[in-house]
Structure formats: structure tokens, C-alpha cells
Amino acid sequence: MSFGSVFIAMEESMSDQLIDQALVEIPGYRKLPLTKQQLAQRVLITVHAFGMDLDEEEPHFYRTHLEEGAYQRAMQGLPIDDFEQLVLLWHRRGIEMLMAKFEHPAEHVALLRQTLKVIQSGLAGLYRGYDRARIGQLDRQQAILSELALPIIPVYKHILAVPLIGVIDSSRAQQMIERLLDEITTLKAQMVILDLTGVPLIDTGVAHHLLKTVHSARLLGARVIIVGIRGEIAQTMVHLGIDLSEITTRANLQAGVEYALACTGFAIRPL
Known part of the structure; x- marks a missing residue:
């Protein structure tokens, strides 16, 4: 019999035992909004992936499963610690149960070699999944910060105001160009007011x-x-020799809005 087939034959009883032990030893699992049966089902899928890899020259089922599981947990804001503890717990328990099924020392050596290969592959997937989620979250946060740092405000029909605040480096300036051109195209803007008051x-x-x-x-x-x-x-x-002669300038945002409205055929009048 192969290591994988023996392991998979034990997976249901092993899953039940692991959940019982995890609910005692890992407090985070007692707080999850899942029934014991649902938890056992999830563990069963994980155990099965591990068993399949025990017969693979290059393990990949278990790594892929743990990577996706870690990614999903991280995206839900769940800590890595509880998931990591459960994985390590069942690694220990699974090896103990599997070793008991084989008696010959040579089988023990081969089993340990293969299980270590699968475990190393799986843990690499687990940490990769968390890294993927973390990087994705950082990218989303950066995108949000970029939008907050460069608000583009529709003032009136076809008129946009862009108040620039803080130090503008070349990277931020390039982001400004890209976002502004996108907004001009999307909103069919005719006038754009760049406000440098906060620069x-x-x-x-x-x-x-x-x-x-x-x-x-x-x-x-x-x-x-x-x-x-x-x-x-x-x-x-002036000192840098920058020529603004072809660019319309106004003293402040109010004057800029009034000019933009006039250019598009509108005006602000008292009621």
C-alpha cells in the first residue's frame, strides 16, 4: 500500500480528532461562526490534499490548497496564527498516526522523507498565500491614498477642480497626469482648474x-x-525659466471657477 492511500483511508477519523483537539488548544477556532461539522469538512479537504501529495514526486496539491486557504483567511482579516497552529497540529498528529501503520524502519525513513517534502511545500504555499493577500491589501490602500491625495472634483458641467496639497514629486505628478486624463475623458471635461494653493x-x-x-x-x-x-x-x-505665458492663470480658486464658468457659457449671479 502507498503512503497516500493509507493516509486517505484515515482522513475522516483524523479530521474529527483534529477538530476536537483544535477547539481545545486553539482559542481562535472556538470564535469562528462555523459548526463543528463545517470545520471538520474543511479540515477533511486539507487532509485529503496532504494524502494525495504523499504519492507525488513533486508535491503540489497540498501547497495549492494551503495557499488559497491562507489567502482567503487573510482577505477576511483573520490572523495567520490560528491557521498556522492548526496546520502544525495536524502535521504532528497525522505523522504519528501514519507512522503507526508501518513497522519496517526503511518504511519509516521513506515516509519521513516524503512527509517532510510535503510539509515544506505546504508551508511555503501557506506563507505565499498570506503574502499575496498582504501585498494586494497594500496595493488597494495605496490606490485609496492616491485618490485621497489627489481629489478630482466635478465643479459644474464639464468643469473639474484639482486641489493639489503637499509636496509633489515626479511620481505623484505622473499619477496626477494619468488620473486627470482619465477623468477628462470619462466626464468629457472642457475646463480643468489646477489649484496650487496647498503646494x-x-x-x-x-x-x-x-x-x-x-x-x-x-x-x-x-x-x-x-x-x-x-x-x-x-x-x-521665474528663476527656473518656466514659461507660463500660454497658460491661463488666476489668483485663487474662486476666480478660476468664475472664469471656467464664463468660458462654458455660465456665470454665478446673486439670487
């Missing part, structure tokens, strides 16, 4: 990206107005 400084690289934004928006049929240029930034631009 403490501008260097040559950022100024280049601002000019690039203006020209790119123009190619999409939108006109850019730059507002809120403070005195020190104006001096820096």
Missing part, C-alpha cells in the same frame, strides 16, 4: 509635469487654468 514648493521636474498636464489635457479638448500660485512659487518659476 509649498515646485522644482523643475514638477513644473515640467504641470506643463505636460496642460498640453495633454489640451489634446483631449480640455483647457487648463492654474490658480493659487503663491509669491514664492511664482519667483521660483
Whole structure:
């Protein structure tokens, strides 16, 4: 008989024993909104994947299963500790039960060699699954932060306002161009107001990206107005030789909105 077939023959009784032990030794499993039968079913699937790999030259069933399980748990905000403890618990218990089925020392050696190979493969999958989820969550958080750091506000029909706040480096400036061009296309914007009131400084690289934004928006049929240029930034631009003669500027956001409305045939009037 193969190691895998012997192991799989024991999987149901092993799953029940493991759940009983896990509910005692791992507090996190007592808090899960699952019945004991549901937990046992999940463990049974895991044990079965392990048994299949015991007969594989290159284990992969168990690794894939643990990776997906770890990924799903991490995406649900569940800690790695409880899952890791359960896996290690049943590794120990499973090896003990399997070793008892074979008596010859040579079989013990071969069994240990194969089980260690499967365990190493499975643990690699488990940690890879958590890493995948963590990286995915970081990417989503970064995307959210990028949107918060660069709000694009529809002011009125076909008019967008982009208040820039904080230091703008080349990376953030490139993100601004990409997001803004997407919004111009989606909302069919005709006027874009770039508000620099909250920008403490501008260097040559950022100024280049601002000019690039203006020209790119123009190619999409939108006109850019730059507002809120403070005195020190104006001096820096002059010192750097940045030519804004072809770009419409206004003193502040209010003036920029009034100009944009006038250009699109609207105006703000008292009631």
C-alpha cells in the first residue's frame, strides 16, 4: 500500500480528532461562526490534499490548497496564527498516526522523507498565500491614498477642480497626469482648474509635469487654468525659466471657477 492511500483511508477519523483537539488548544477556532461539522469538512479537504501529495514526486496539491486557504483567511482579516497552529497540529498528529501503520524502519525513513517534502511545500504555499493577500491589501490602500491625495472634483458641467496639497514629486505628478486624463475623458471635461494653493514648493521636474498636464489635457479638448500660485512659487518659476505665458492663470480658486464658468457659457449671479 502507498503512503497516500493509507493516509486517505484515515482522513475522516483524523479530521474529527483534529477538530476536537483544535477547539481545545486553539482559542481562535472556538470564535469562528462555523459548526463543528463545517470545520471538520474543511479540515477533511486539507487532509485529503496532504494524502494525495504523499504519492507525488513533486508535491503540489497540498501547497495549492494551503495557499488559497491562507489567502482567503487573510482577505477576511483573520490572523495567520490560528491557521498556522492548526496546520502544525495536524502535521504532528497525522505523522504519528501514519507512522503507526508501518513497522519496517526503511518504511519509516521513506515516509519521513516524503512527509517532510510535503510539509515544506505546504508551508511555503501557506506563507505565499498570506503574502499575496498582504501585498494586494497594500496595493488597494495605496490606490485609496492616491485618490485621497489627489481629489478630482466635478465643479459644474464639464468643469473639474484639482486641489493639489503637499509636496509633489515626479511620481505623484505622473499619477496626477494619468488620473486627470482619465477623468477628462470619462466626464468629457472642457475646463480643468489646477489649484496650487496647498503646494509649498515646485522644482523643475514638477513644473515640467504641470506643463505636460496642460498640453495633454489640451489634446483631449480640455483647457487648463492654474490658480493659487503663491509669491514664492511664482519667483521660483521665474528663476527656473518656466514659461507660463500660454497658460491661463488666476489668483485663487474662486476666480478660476468664475472664469471656467464664463468660458462654458455660465456665470454665478446673486439670487
